[in-house]
Amino acid sequence: MLKWARVARQGTLRTASNPLGISAGLQSGLPSFFQESPHDSHGPQTSCFQSPHTAMHQQLLIQNGFQTSPHTSAWGPLWGQAPALDPFALVHTELESVSERLRRSVFTEIPALSTAAEYFFRLGAEGKRLRPTMLLLMASALSAASPSASFLQVDTRPPNVHPTEERRRQQRVAEISEMIHVASLLHDDVIDEATTRRGLKALNALFGNKVAILAGDFLLARASVTLASLRNTEVIELLSQVIEHLVSGEILQMTVADSELLSLDHYIKKTYFKTGSLMANSCRAIALLGGHPEPVCDLSWQYGRHLGLAFQFIDDLLDFTSSSSTLGKPALNDLKSGLATAPVLYAAQEFPELNPMILRKFKLDGDVAAAQKLVFRSQGIQMTRDLAAEHAGLAADAVSRMPPAQSEHAEQCQRALTAITERVLTRKK
Numbered sequence: 001m002l003k004w005a006r007v008a009r010q011g012t013l014r015t016a017s018n019p020l021g022i023s024a025g026l027q028s029g030l031p032s033f034f035q036e037s038p039h040d041s042h043g044p045q046t047s048c049f050q051s052p053h054t055a056m057h058q059q060l061l062i063q064n065g066f067q068t069s070p071h072t073s074a075w076g077p078l079w080g081q082a083p084a085l086d087p088f089a090l091v092h093t094e095l096e097s098v099s100e101r102l103r104r105s106v107f108t109e110i111p112a113l114s115t116a117a118e119y120f121f122r123l124g125a126e127g128k129r130l131r132p133t134m135l136l137l138m139a140s141a142l143s144a145a146s147p148s149a150s151f152l153q154v155d156t157r158p159p160n161v162h163p164t165e166e167r168r169r170q171q172r173v174a175e176i177s178e179m180i181h182v183a184s185l186l187h188d189d190v191i192d193e194a195t196t197r198r199g200l201k202a203l204n205a206l207f208g209n210k211v212a213i214l215a216g217d218f219l220l221a222r223a224s225v226t227l228a229s230l231r232n233t234e235v236i237e238l239l240s241q242v243i244e245h246l247v248s249g250e251i252l253q254m255t256v257a258d259s260e261l262l263s264l265d266h267y268i269k270k271t272y273f274k275t276g277s278l279m280a281n282s283c284r285a286i287a288l289l290g291g292h293p294e295p296v297c298d299l300s301w302q303y304g305r306h307l308g309l310a311f312q313f314i315d316d317l318l319d320f321t322s323s324s325s326t327l328g329k330p331a332l333n334d335l336k337s338g339l340a341t342a343p344v345l346y347a348a349q350e351f352p353e354l355n356p357m358i359l360r361k362f363k364l365d366g367d368v369a370a371a372q373k374l375v376f377r378s379q380g381i382q383m384t385r386d387l388a389a390e391h392a393g394l395a396a397d398a399v400s401r402m403p404p405a406q407s408e409h410a411e412q413c414q415r416a417l418t419a420i421t422e423r424v425l426t427r428k429k
Contacts, residue, residue, distance in 0.1 A: 085412060085415050085416045085419050086416075086419075087133060087134075087137060087416035087417070087419050087420050087423070088129070088133050090137065090412060090413065090416050091133055091136040091137055091140070091413075094136055094171070095129060095132060095133060095136060097171075098132055098136070098171050098174050098175055099121070099129070099132075101171075101175060102121050102175050102178060102179070103118060103121050103122075105175065105179075105222055105226065106118055106121060106179070106218070106219060106222055108218070112207075112211065113211075113214065113215065113218055115207075116203060116207055116211050116212065116214070116215035116218075117215045117218050117219055117222075119203050119206075119215070120182050120185065120186075120197070120198065120203075121182070129178070130311070130420075131174070131177045131178055131181055131278070131279065131282065132174035132175070132177065132178050133420075134279065134283070134304070134307070134417070134420060135170070135173055135174040135177060135282055135283065135286050136170075136171070136174055137413045137416050137417050137420070138283050138286045138287070138300060138303070138413075138417065139167065139170040139171075139286050139290065140409060140410055140413040141399070141402065141405065141410055141413040141414040141416075141417055142286070142287060142290050142292060142296065142300070142402065142403070142410070143290070143406070143407065143409075143410050166289060166290060166291075169230055169232075169289045170286050170289050170290065172226055172227075172229070172230060173230075173235070173239075173282055173285045173286055173289065174282075175226060176223045176226050176227050176239060176282075177239075177278060177282040179219045179220070179222055179223040179226070180219070180220065180223050180239070180242060180243060180246070180278060181278060182216075182219055183215075183216040183217075183219035183220045183223070184216070184246050184274075184278075185197060186203055186204070186212050186213070186215055186216035186219070187212075187213065187216045187250075188250070189202040189203065189204050189205075189212065190204045190209045190212050190213055190216075191250065191254075192333070192337055194333075203215060220243060223239075224240075227239050227240070230289070232288065232289065234288055235285045235288055235289060238281040238284060238285050238288075239281060239282065239285060241277070241281060242277050242278045242281050242282070245272075245273040245274075245277040245278075246273065246274060246277070246278070248273050249270050249271075249272075249273030249274035249277075250274065252266070252269065252270040252273065253270055253274070253339065258359050261340060261358050261359055261361075262340075262345070262348065262355060262358055262359070263345075264342070264345050264346075267340070267341065267342065267345060268309070271309060271312045271313075272305070272308070272309065274312070275308045275309070275311065275312040276304070276305050276306075276308035276309045276312070277305075277308070278308065279304035279305065279307055279308035279311075280301045280302075280304035280305035280308060281301070281304070282304060283300040283301055283303055283304030284297050284298075284300050284301040284304070286300060287299075287300040287301075296402065296403060299398045299399075299401055299402055300398075300402075302394065302395070302398040303395045303398040303399060303417065304395075305395075306391040306392070306394040306395035306398065307391070307392070307395040307420065307421060307424060309388075309391045310388040310389075310391040310392040310395065310421070310424050310425065311424050313342055313384055313385075313387050313388035313391070314385075314388050314424060314425060314427060316334065316341035316342050316343060316384060317342070317343055317381055317384045317385060317388070318427075318428070318429065319331060319332060319333060319334050319335075319341065319343075320332070320343055320372065320375055320376070320381060321381065322428060322429060332368060332372060335362050335367075335368045335371055335372065336362070336368055338361030338362055338363065339361075340358040341384075342380070342383070342384040342387060343375050343380040343381050343383075343384045344358065344371060344375055344380065345358075345380075346378065346379065346380035346383040346384060347371075347374050347375045347377075347378035347379075347380030350377075350378045350379065350380075351374045351377070351378060353374070354371060354374055357370065357371050385425075388424075388425060389425060392421040392422075392424055392425050393421075395421045396418045396421045399414055399417045399418050400418075402414065
């Protein structure tokens with residue numbers, strides 16, 4: 001475990017009462033769930049928020065070749081430095097190979113099940129593919145960084161053309177992660193009675209709940225078979241725990257006491273289970289399969305954990321600020337489903353009249369519209385963006401503390417992992 005004592009660049013000290021070094025403005029709202037973790041490797045924090053980036057995050061972006069315009073919040077390459085990286089383009093060819101194997105692996109001779117299982121893996125329907133992209137980048141960023149590796153032994157062949165056995169196992173983790181993710185979407189859409197997903201008809205709306213549930217179960221079964229083929233008990237335990245967390249997170253969301261409905265602690269714990277755990281444990285699995293020591297595995301876990309949280313906080317924010325056509329799913333869906341996410345919970349600190357609406361899960365006529373107005377009148381959206389920026393900064397900091405890259409490609413992939421933290425904060429859908 002990493003036990004390095006660190007002080008924030010902007011003067012926020014990490015202490016027993018403030019173990020994450022979170023700025024005073026957010027510390028009061030930070031849940032106790034994140035005051036300790038099984039992998040304690042948090043880095044320096046900052047007390048300065050400059051939406052949508054913390055000062056720490058800005059510094060890390062600049063170190064990796066990005067700069068912001070004085071007139072906008074957009075980031076681009078520094079003049080004279082390496083051009084800004086497109087993380088998805090960097091692993092595009094390998095990602096296509098992984099996607100093709102995914103489509104083959106979910107095929108079954110039962111036509112109805114095969115059609116349903118392949119629904120979100122078809123060309124044009126795959127979504128962002130953030131998770132497999134992140135995992136392939138992590139594998140490359142850490143390549144040849146293990147104690148047993150030598151710089152002279154680096155395999156320079158494209159990983160999609162002649163993957164080593166280690167790389168092929170890491171690619172399987174990317175496949176497993178995406179199968180688990182899509183299975184969770186299919187099940188969530190049934191629970192939420194969703195009608196659209198990724199701009200398409202939701203599978204349950206197209207084929208019915210029974211087929212959607214069975215398709216999700218089938219994907220989890222295929223993921224389990226692929227996971228077992230890795231023959232690594234620690235990785236099997238890690239990714240099996242993800243499935244447990246997905247179920248636990250959904251139950252936490254469904255069966256919640258009144259006091260927990262108003263709790264940011266409860267909300268973020270649920271968010272970790274439903275979103276952060278898959279990214280965190282998949283990243284750790286990549287490092288484990290690469291033969292890396294515990295501190296590196298821990299940094300990989302921290303990156304995935306904080307990126308996953310930042311991603312979901314922005315997702316909850318976009319539910320208020322983006323249109324249904326942009327999101328590919330109904331806007332204000334959380335409110336309509338009776339869920340109080342970070343923007344609402346922060347808004348309730350300013351407008352206590354939101355609390356009764358939260359407790360009755362916005363069931364009365366006019367509750368959704370009234371809650372929306374109060375959220376926009378409050379600092380809830382900005383505070384949610386600040387919270388996301390804190391976690392994106394923690395993810396970027398984890399990359400900055402990884403072993404030095406031992407090849408140009410590994411260095412590019414480390415920069416790309418940092419670039420993803422920027423994309424998560426500035427995405428529109």
